[in-house]
Amino acid sequence: MPDGELLKVWPWYVTGPLIGLFVPALLLVGNRMFGISANLRHACAATLPTRADFFRYDWRRTGGWNLAFALGILLGGAVIAMQTPDGSRVDVSPATLASLGALGVRDVTGLVPRELFSWQALLTVRGLVMLVGGGLLVGFGTAYAGGCTSGHAISGLADFQLPSLIAVIGFFAGGLLGTWVVLPMLLGA
Amino acid sequence: MATLIDAPAAAHAPTSTPPERSVPRPDTVRGLLVYLLLGTLFGIVLTKGEVVSWFRIQEMFRFQSPHMYLTIVAAIVTAAVSLQLIRRLDLRAANGERISVPPKVLGRGTRYWVGGTLFGLGWALVGACPGPLLVLLGSGVSVALVIVISAMAGTWAYGVLRPLLPH
Numbered sequence: 001m002p003d004g005e006l007l008k009v010w011p012w013y014v015t016g017p018l019i020g021l022f023v024p025a026l027l028l029v030g031n032r033m034f035g036i037s038a039n040l041r042h043a044c045a046a047t048l049p050t051r052a053d054f055f056r057y058d059w060r061r062t063g064g065w066n067l068a069f070a071l072g073i074l075l076g077g078a079v080i081a082m083q084t085p086d087g088s089r090v091d092v093s094p095a096t097l098a099s100l101g102a103l104g105v106r107d108v109t110g111l112v113p114r115e116l117f118s119w120q121a122l123l124t125v126r127g128l129v130m131l132v133g134g135g136l137l138v139g140f141g142t143a144y145a146g147g148c149t150s151g152h153a154i155s156g157l158a159d160f161q162l163p164s165l166i167a168v169i170g171f172f173a174g175g176l177l178g179t180w181v182v183l184p185m186l187l188g189a
Numbered sequence: 190m191a192t193l194i195d196a197p198a199a200a201h202a203p204t205s206t207p208p209e210r211s212v213p214r215p216d217t218v219r220g221l222l223v224y225l226l227l228g229t230l231f232g233i234v235l236t237k238g239e240v241v242s243w244f245r246i247q248e249m250f251r252f253q254s255p256h257m258y259l260t261i262v263a264a265i266v267t268a269a270v271s272l273q274l275i276r277r278l279d280l281r282a283a284n285g286e287r288i289s290v291p292p293k294v295l296g297r298g299t300r301y302w303v304g305g306t307l308f309g310l311g312w313a314l315v316g317a318c319p320g321p322l323l324v325l326l327g328s329g330v331s332v333a334l335v336i337v338i339s340a341m342a343g344t345w346a347y348g349v350l351r352p353l354l355p356h
Contacts, residue, residue, distance in 0.1 A: 009237060009238070009239055010234075010237040010238050012238065012255075012256055012259040012260040012263060013259070013263060014238070015234055015235075015237065015238025015240065015260050015263075015264075016238075016259060016260040016261065016262065016263025016264045016266075016267065017263050017264065017266075017267040018234045018238075019231075019234055019235070019238070019240075019260070019263075019264035019267075020263065020264035020265065020266065020267025020268040020269075020271065021267055021268075021271065022227070022231055023267075023268035023271055023272065024268070024271035024272070024274075024275060025227060026224075026227065027272075027275060027282060027288045027290075028275070028280065028282055028283060028288070029223060029224075029227070029282065029283055030216075030220065030223075030224075030282055030283065030284055030286075031282040031284065031286040031287075031288050031289070032224075033290060033291070034268075036318070036319040036320040036323075037318075037319045037344075039319065040319065040340055040341050040343075040344040041344055041348070043341055043344075044341055044344050044345045044348065047341075048341075048345055050345065050348065050349065052348040052349045052351065053351075053352075054347070054348030054349075054351050055345075055348050060215060061215050061216075064215070064216045064221060065216050065220070065221065065224045066224070068216075068221040068222070068224040068225045068228065069224045069225070069227060069228035069231070070228060070323055071225055071228060072224065072225040072226060072227060072228020072229040072230075072231065072232060073228045073229070073231055073232035073235070073320055073323040073324055073327070074228075074232065074323045074324070074326055074327035075225075075228070075229045075232060075327060076228065076229040076230065076231060076232020076233040076234075076235070076236065076324065076327065077232045077235075077236055077241070077323065077324030077325065077326065077327030077328040078327040078328060078329075079229065079232070079233060080232075080233055080236040080237065080328065081236075081327065081328035081329050090239050090242040090244050090245060091239075092242075092244045092245060092247075092248045092253075092254065093248055093253045093254045095251070095253040096244065096247060096248040096251060096253045096254070099247070099251055099253070100244070100247060108244060110330075111241055111242045111243065111244075111324075111325060111328060111330065112242075112243040112316065112325060112330055113243060113244075117243070117330055117332050117333070118332055119331070119332055121332070122332065122335060129314070130314045130315065131314075131315065131332060131335050131336050131339070132335060132336075132339045133311075133314065133339075134310075134311045134312075134313075134314030134315035134336065134339075135311065135315060135335065135336035135337065135338070135339025135340045135342075135343065136311070136339045136340070136342060136343040136346070137307050137308065137310050137311025137314070137343060138308055138311035138312065138315060138318070138319065138322070138336070138339075138340045138343060139311075139339065139340030139341055139342060139343025139344040139345075139346075139347070140304075140307055140308075140311075140343035140344065140346055140347045141304050141305065141306070141307030141308025141309070141310070141311055141343070142304070142308050142319060142340075142344070143304070143343070143344040143347035143348065144300050144303060144304025144307065144308075144347050144354065145300060145301055145303075145304030145305045145307075145308055146293065146300065146301075146304070147293075148308060148318045148319050148320075149261075149312075149318040149319075149320070150318070150319075150320055152305070153261060153265070154261070154264050154265055154268055155268065155290075156293065157265050157269075158265050158266075158268035158269040158271075158272055159269070159272055159290050159292075160269075161292060161293050162295055163293040163294070163295050163298065163301050164293060164301075166298055166301040166302050166305065167301040167302070167304065167305035168305065169302065169305065170301060170302045170303070170304065170305020170306040170307075170308070170309055171305050171306075171308060171309040171312065172250075172309060173302075173305075173306050173309060174305065174306040174307060174308060174309020174310035174311070174312065174313065175246075175249075175250045175309040175310070175312050175313040176250055176309075176313075177306075177309070177310055177313070178250070178309065178310045178311070178312070178313025178314050179247060179250035179251060179313045180250075182310065182313070182314065183313065183314065
């Protein structure tokens with residue numbers, strides 16, 4: 001990364017507490033519980049025609065604030081991207097570079113591997129499984145579990161809720177399965 | 190406000206009938222702008238902490254760096270201490286509501302481990318959970334739009350299949 005304070009990466013002991021502070025911030029602003037994946041449900045309720053009870057509620061009242069928060073997240077990503085020069089690279093460990101290199105992932109600049117996160121990749125089986133399949137699982141899984149990393153791992157665990165602990169154990173079980181079994185099958189082939 | 194009366198919530202709830210949380214007041218445009226601003230800050234924090242990187246998620250699931258674990262644990266500890274302070278000090282939200290954290294219903298727990306595992310599998314494949322997914326889209330990874338639409342389709346499928354699924 002180039003010089004300049006704003007462009008520098010923040011260490012975990014800055015980022016972690018800042019992420020955690022969004023829980024009290026949202027409660028203090030409007031008694032809202034921090035959780036991102038509910039926006040997928042709100043977005044469905046707002047746009048898709050459906051008779052399923054799951055989507056029949058006043059999404060403006062319940063989720064309007066959260067959709068605004070989600071739009072903000074998108075803007076935040078855009079703000080930093082405008083200040084980050086192309087070719088910047090996340091400083092992952094050499095071991096990770098070696099592991100990914102063995103799977104054929106060699107371009108490690110940017111936030112995602114370019115060869116796998118492109119429109120052309122959607123025309124390949126592995127790209128379709130990773131991006132569309134992965135997306136479907138994220139949407140289905142978070143709705144089924146009633147939360148994602150923010151709602152369960154951060155909000156739920158911080159409130160010592162047993163359901164969230166079970167969900168987070170599931171997140172990691174699924175993540176390990178994806179990383180150690182599914183990805184090597186997709187990329188190694 | 191507390192609508193789900195259970196032991197922990199009741200301990201903090203007033204004895205008089207609390208206003209319903211299930212029907213929140215509609216947000217004003219000014220209120221929505223506050224959430225938009227908070228979301229923007231959140232997106233910046235996620236990006237600056239590299240939490241949005243596919244490579245970092247791979248590193249985490251391969252146990253090759255403590256970076257993500259330390260970040261997540263620090264976030265949980267900060268949120269937990271904050272929640273305790275809010276309860277001890279009996280703070281109210283800016284809109285005057287008494288702050289309450291609705292407890293999640295355990296039931297048989299099936300939804301949590303099955304749903305959680307399915308989400309985790311998707312998390313490893315796309316290398317992003319819902320928040321970082323939006324950051325990727327905002328940062329110009331245009332194909333992330335396909336992931337977001339797929340995620341919406343996944344949520345929609347859950348909504349339709351919900352009556353058939355064990356919870």
